[in-house]
Amino acid sequence: MSDVTERRNYNLRDEIKAYWSERAATFDLSPGHEIFSEEERAAWHRLIRRHLGDGEGRMALDLASGTGVVSHLLDDLGFRVTGLDWADPMLERARSKARERRRTISFRMGDAENTMEPDDHYDAVVNRHLVWTLVDPAAAFAEWLRVLKPGGTLLIVDGDFVNTNALERLFSKLSAWGQRAGLLKADTPSGSRQMMETHKSILSRVHFSQGARAETVADILRKAGFVDVEIDTDLREIHRTQAPNWNVFKALARKSQHRYAIRASKPAS
Known part of the structure; x- marks a missing residue:
């Protein structure tokens, strides 16, 4: 196969997969990805219970499960969990973590937009920080509706990571200034400059390149056939428990972002 043909066949979804495969090595080092305190873990448990209740042996699918952070939260609450991810390095870390913690979570290779499930x-389909990366959210949401049982529940946790408000911009500038001056705690490195540029390039070409606003996501969910769609923007407890992992201005900047959970149901019949 020629180089030209290889480049033609290497599409945006391949780029996304390659990017997260490379990010796997440092994924769990980042606050907001892995959980660094029992207080934060408890806050996530309360968010999940608020929208899904306790697991009680019900089956849950964690899409784009990464290193298994959300899968473990669901397992904590008594769900029978399957984690699906298409990046081998993520799956390797997820399986290793599950073995170390003696969890019975099943982690499988799979595409969140075409699960083959x-x-x-x-009973529940869950994902965190996946929707903003989708190439075709309408098709993905229809797929998630398909694999849910009648009456089952979808829980999305995501945000608009493109549009910033005045407070977020101010706090981000203060955080950057304080770090350069050596006065504030530095951010956890999230990869090389080249990876940061790759991230920006990908973000500019996905469906939500202008930002994944909650109301827009909710509208696409309704058009896909979901009912009882509810937006929850009260993630204050999670933000509060994550805040000690950053300097004060970085924490305030994150708190100012448009982050949300969306719960939606598949019609019962």
């Missing part, structure tokens, strides 16, 4: 199979 059975119809009407899961």
Whole structure:
């Protein structure tokens, strides 16, 4: 195969997969990805319970499960969890973590936009920080509806990481200034400059390149066939428990972002 043909066949979804495969090595070092305190873990448990209740043996599918952070939260609450990710390095770390913690979570290779899972199979489908990366959210949401049991629940945790408000911009500038001056705690490195440029390039070409606003996501969910769509922007407890991992201005900047959870249901019949 020629180089030209290889480049033509290497599309945006391949770039996304390659990017997260490379990020796997440092993924768990970043606050907001892994959980660094029992207080934060408890805050996540309360958010999940608020929208899904306790697991009680119900089946949950964690899409784009990464290193298994959300899968473990669901397992904590009594769900029977399957984690699906398409990046081998992420899956390797997820499986290793599950073995170390003696969890029975099943981690499998799979595409969150085309899961190949059975119809009407899961009581809950969950994902965190996936929606903003979707190439075709309408098709993905239809797929998630398909694999849910009638009456099953979708829980999305995501945000608009493109549009910034005045407070966020101010706090980000103060954080950057304080770090340069050596006065404030430095951010956890999230990769090389080249990886940061790759991230920007990908973000500019996904469906939500202008930002994944909650109301826009909710509208696409309704058009896909979901009902009882509710937006929850009260993530204050999670933000509060994460804040000690950053300097004060970085924490305030994150708190100012448009972050949310969306719960939606598959019609019961």
